[in-house]
Amino acid sequence: MDLGSFLKADVGKGDVTTALTVPDTDGTAYITCEADAVVAGIEEAEEIFSMVGADATSMYKDGDRVKAGSRIMSISGPLAGVITAERTALNILMNMSGVATMTAKAVEAAEGKIIIAATRKTVPGFGPLQKKAVAVAGGDPHRADLDSMILVKDNHIRACGSVKTAMEKLAKASFSLKIEVEVDNIDDAVTAAEMGADIIMADNVGPELTGEIRDAVKKVNDRILIEASGDMTIERVPEYIGKADIISMGCLTHSAPAIQFSMDIN
Numbered sequence: 353m354d355l356g357s358f359l360k361a362d363v364g365k366g367d368v369t370t371a372l373t374v375p376d377t378d379g380t381a382y383i384t385c386e387a388d389a390v391v392a393g394i395e396e397a398e399e400i401f402s403m404v405g406a407d408a409t410s411m412y413k414d415g416d417r418v419k420a421g422s423r424i425m426s427i428s429g430p431l432a433g434v435i436t437a438e439r440t441a442l443n444i445l446m447n448m449s450g451v452a453t454m455t456a457k458a459v460e461a462a463e464g465k466i467i468i469a470a471t472r473k474t475v476p477g478f479g480p481l482q483k484k485a486v487a488v489a490g491g492d493p494h495r496a497d498l499d500s501m502i503l504v505k506d507n508h509i510r511a512c513g514s515v516k517t518a519m520e521k522l523a524k525a526s527f528s529l530k531i532e533v534e535v536d537n538i539d540d541a542v543t544a545a546e547m548g549a550d551i552i553m554a555d556n557v558g559p560e561l562t563g564e565i566r567d568a569v570k571k572v573n574d575r576i577l578i579e580a581s582g583d584m585t586i587e588r589v590p591e592y593i594g595k596a597d598i599i600s601m602g603c604l605t606h607s608a609p610a611i612q613f614s615m616d617i618n
């Protein structure tokens with residue numbers, strides 16, 4: 353990912369305030385995490401500071417748990433550059449750590465019995481970093497993009513007519529691509545399973561019907577995975593233990609509260 357584009361977009365034609373007020377001298381600064389969190393974005397923040405000629409030394413690595421008030425990074429180098437890069441670096445840390453912290457809570461709620469996965473409900477251009485934050489916190493990033501796997505959703509099915517028709521059309525797909533099919537009833541789930549689906553997504557059907565779909569599909573092929581999806585929250589995760597193999601949660605990337613970080617010059 354081109355992190356330089358983030359910094360360039362923030363700086364514009366130049367940091368006019370810093371240019372007018374900050375002397376041409378070297379100095380040091382430190383970054384503090386203001387909340388209990390699982391940190392992510394450490395490597396990216398270090399890279400941002402390197403782009404302005406500064407050296408960043410981290411006390412933690414991505415995926416580490418930190419307490420509020422922890423100093424996580426020290427920076428040394430040209431003060432003007434450090435100040436110019438501050439907001440870009442902090443924004444990355446704030447967003448990625450927010451995603452990682454929420455993911456860690458969901459993973460804990462799953463008790464090691466269900467895979468917690470992200471979705472494609474990410475910020476355009478920032479998605480790969482959000483998916484990375486999910487992964488460092490113990491979640492699964494799910495597919496990275498539309499060519500990663502075949503995922504037949506409700507609109508695909510409506511467009512072609514039925515789950516059966518969709519599965520027939522997939523006969524021409526490469527053997528190397530996994531096939532996932534979204535369903536909201538047992539009959540469609542069994543049809544997809546019998547026709548070669550690798551994963552069945554039970555979407556917005558609740559834990560009880562998800563469990564019934566799981567039981568029906570496992571009778572066809574017990575290696576097929578069941579993914580529960582649809583308005584998932586951390587509080588709902590335990591309801592799906594024993595009823596699904598995977599829970600995909602859009603909230604991990606579209607609704608995770610940012611973790612506050614601050615930078616101070618020594």
